[in-house]
Amino acid sequence: MKLDILLKGIEYHLQQGSPENCEITGLCEDSRKIKCGNLFFCRTGTHTSGKQYLRQALSLGAAAVICEKYDEDSRRILSSQKDICVIETDVSAQTQARLASNFYDFSKEKLLLIGVTGTKGKTTVCAMLQKLFLNNHMLCATVGTNGFFLKDRVTKSSHTTPELFELYGFIAEAVKAGCTHFIAEVSSLAVKQGRIAGLTFDLGIFTNIYPDHIGGNEHASFLEYAYWKKRFFKNCKKVLLNRDDPFSFEIAADKNGICSWYSASVCADGYASEIEKDVEIDGLYQHFLWHWQKMPARSISLKLPGLCNVSNAAAALSAFCLLTSDEQYDSYQLDFSTFSVRGRFEMVGHFQGGTIMIDYAHNEASLKNLLESLRAYHPNRILCMFGCGGNRSAVRRSAMGRVSSELADLTIITQDNSRDEPFEQILADILLGVTGDYVVIRDRKEAIGYCMSQMRPGDLLVLVGKGHEDTQEIAGKVEAFSERDIVESIEKTKKGKVSK
Ligand SMILES: CC(=O)N[C@H]1[C@@H](OP(=O)(O)OP(=O)(O)OC[C@H]2O[C@@H](n3ccc(=O)[nH]c3=O)[C@H](O)[C@@H]2O)O[C@H](CO)[C@@H](O)[C@@H]1O[C@H](C)C(=O)N[C@@H](C)C(=O)N[C@H](CCC(=O)O)C(=O)O
Ligand SMILES: Nc1ncnc2c1ncn2[C@@H]1O[C@H](COP(=O)(O)OP(=O)(O)OP(=O)(O)O)[C@@H](O)[C@H]1O
Ligand SMILES: N[C@H](CCC[C@H](N)C(=O)O)C(=O)O
Known part of the structure; x- marks a missing residue:
């Protein structure tokens, strides 16, 4: 779509370029995700502003830039590239919505x-x-x-x-x-x-x-x-x-x-x-x-x-x-007898006569619901392994510690996505609420191995907090992490040992 059509209904100042000749292939507000011919929408957030990343957007092929206050720094970067259209306007969510509905016009569709x-x-x-x-x-x-x-x-x-x-x-x-x-x-x-x-x-x-x-x-x-x-x-x-x-x-x-x-x-x-x-x-x-x-x-x-x-x-x-x-x-077929959602109350295996479940509870209410729901089926013991995310509400932490202490037989505390916070801080917050028996194993994979080794017939082990996630983020590093695969490989190792 040509940029002048895309801008329909938006008040703007053209700083450089000719919108009627500028073909836009897509809309993007993140410089890291720009594709050739995209319009880069420079939003200002709580941490940074899109304007800081103009060079990256241009190097990835942005064809046009929308920003508020076309300042000297931006002018220095953009004015050397005369074929790039620069539009100065209000970069509100309303402008963003207007652009999106002009670009993806689905208003007349029966959806x-x-x-x-x-x-x-x-x-x-x-x-x-x-x-x-x-x-x-x-x-x-x-x-x-x-x-x-x-x-x-x-x-x-x-x-x-x-x-x-x-x-x-x-x-x-x-x-x-x-x-x-x-x-x-x-x-x-x-x-x-x-x-x-x-x-x-x-x-x-x-x-x-x-x-x-x-x-x-x-x-x-x-x-x-x-x-x-x-x-x-x-x-x-x-x-x-x-x-x-x-x-x-x-x-x-x-x-x-x-x-x-x-x-x-x-x-x-x-x-x-x-x-x-x-x-x-x-x-x-x-x-x-x-x-x-x-x-x-x-x-x-x-x-x-x-x-x-x-x-x-x-x-x-x-x-x-x-x-x-x-x-x-x-x-109508109204049936949930074969229904499951990845990482929500999901049964992922049986081990040493017990059952293993993965769930995405990561606050007090969901952990309480989860553990009470499982108690109602009268398992022998409930082993509850969890951690809490960094850079997220700290209120969750002690509350989850308390709920697990009250409703599980054994609490195993480990890492979730600590992000930029030290695990020691998150752990200290969790421990404020813990009253029952607990074990701390920082490495989540090792913690899963420990939990499984403790299982007895009729036990229910719940691995809580990461649900469907397939990565773990610690100190800015995101690494592949699948609880499902870890459980499966421990099960296989055990079977191998038994058959030998
Ligand atoms: C608090 C929050 O939601 N912040 C989101 C928000 O941040 P922000 O407005 O402060 O933006 P910013 O990080 O300052 O960046 C400003 C602009 O610069 C751009 N930028 C930034 C860096 C860069 O290298 N290049 C670049 O172009 C950004 O794309 C953005 O357009 O906009 C950013 C860009 O879209 C999001 O990444 C960021 O999500 C953060 C990472 C986040 O953790 N959000 C979570 C809390 C969240 O949204 N959760 C809810 C709730 C889930 C639930 O109910 O369970 C969700 O909907 O997922
Ligand atoms: N109706 C409910 N009330 C309380 N807890 C629930 C409910 N449904 C699910 N849960 C619990 O919350 C967890 C997350 O469920 P679900 O992903 O469906 O909710 P969500 O609102 O999408 O969560 P989030 O915003 O954290 O992604 C489940 O794994 C379960 O432990
Ligand atoms: N939507 C939730 C997911 C939390 C999942 C948990 N594994 C974590 O990383 O804290 C959030 O962003 O707060």
């Missing part, structure tokens, strides 16, 4: 856009809802913490909610592939930073809210966190709320009550009743009766433990029912 927000359950609800659409022959893509899922392809995304250009790009790809539905995880930080600017969601789903993402470079307070969660629903035509979380009523008050409700415990538009637990060799199951408005009740099997996952299923089922036809309700 239903669904957003899921809440402290916990976003990834699980998105995956469940996508499964419902796909099982009923409606092509649907999702984007969130585990990546962008379209047909058989998974692409990594920068964040839970990607940067604005990346998000618009994913939606455009989904439209091109013929999707009728697109589901996005929407984090409070994404709303605050304007990553969803310019998008109207046909349905917004709320899961729950707990204190999280407070401190570090995230939110200043719980009030601020809650404000941005609620703010998301202003961009939604319809709203689906969790009857079991009181914060839903605050959202409803703002929406003048035009909302639908789901629950895992009480009567609502969509709700679960008669929940029963069931242990099979291949997993922990729950069966429940599903009620949707005046429709006849349906039996649902769910291959996940915990009331929180019944709540996640109720959210996904309600969203599906809201967006599809009542006439066809009886013929």
Whole structure:
């Protein structure tokens, strides 16, 4: 697309170049990711400004630059390259959204856009809802913490909610592939930073809210966190709320009550009743009766433990029912008996008569839910291995230490992604909450080996905090790290020893 067309609806000063002759191949706000012919959008953030990286953007082939205040330093770098277009304008999220909607024009397409927000359950609800659409022959893509899922392809995304250009790009790809539905995880930080600017969601789903993402470079307070969660629903035509979380009523008050409700415990538009637990060799199951408005009740099997996952299923089922036809309700396949999400309550093996699970709990609420859900199946012992991320809310740490002490039989503390913080600091914060028996093994791989060696028949070992992640970041270095592979290789070594 030519730059002058791309700039439609934006007020700007042309500093150099001719937009009508400048072909733009893509939009990018990160100098490290520029491809030949891209427009480089120089945003100023909390750490740095895109303008610091003009040389890198040019060396990678940027064809045009958008910035605010075209200063002397920028002029020195750009004026020697006369073929590069330089546009001076307001570099707000609104300008970014305008550029993205001009570039990826999907406004007239019949795509239903669904957003899921809440402290916990976003990834699980998105995956469940996508499964419902796909099982009923409606092509649907999702984007969130585990990546962008379209047909058989998974692409990594920068964040839970990607940067604005990346998000618009994913939606455009989904439209091109013929999707009728697109589901996005929407984090409070994404709303605050304007990553969803310019998008109207046909349905917004709320899961729950707990204190999280407070401190570090995230939110200043719980009030601020809650404000941005609620703010998301202003961009939604319809709203689906969790009857079991009181914060839903605050959202409803703002929406003048035009909302639908789901629950895992009480009567609502969509709700679960008669929940029963069931242990099979291949997993922990729950069966429940599903009620949707005046429709006849349906039996649902769910291959996940915990009331929180019944709540996640109720959210996904309600969203599906809201967006599809009542006439066809009886013929829809509503089934989660073969459902799993990578790194969420995921069973990854059996060892010495016990079971190993990987989960992504990384705050108090999710760890509590996880351990209580597992306790309900009466394992012999629960061994809980976890660490906490660096450069993230420190409040999480002692709280996770406390919860693990209260609900597990043995706590093994190790490293998560320490990022730029020393492990000793993170450990000291965790230990403030620890009251029961614990072991500290700094190296996560070694810690997994230790945990497995301690397993007895009927034990449940949970490796907590890294879920689907396949890398570990320590002191600026990101290295490949797969808990699944480590577990598998220890299992193989043990089998080898036994057969010798
Ligand atoms: C607090 C936060 O979310 N910060 C994000 C934000 O940072 P920022 O606005 O301060 O930007 P900055 O780092 O100063 O950079 C300014 C500009 O310079 C550009 N730049 C920067 C460096 C460079 O070499 N070249 C370059 O062009 C950047 O792309 C950016 O456009 O914009 C940056 C660029 O997009 C993000 O990398 C950064 O995410 C940081 C790394 C992060 O950790 N974010 C987490 C906390 C996050 O977003 N989490 C949420 C919540 C998840 C959940 O609910 O669990 C998520 O949605 O993932
Ligand atoms: N509804 C829920 N309520 C509380 N905890 C939950 C719920 N659903 C999942 N969990 C726990 O939280 C972890 C993360 O779940 P999930 O990835 O679905 O949530 P999320 O909102 O996407 O999380 P994040 O924002 O951290 O990526 C799970 O591994 C599980 O331990
Ligand atoms: N979305 C969460 C993921 C945390 C996962 C944990 N493994 C860590 O690195 O802290 C965050 O960015 O806070």
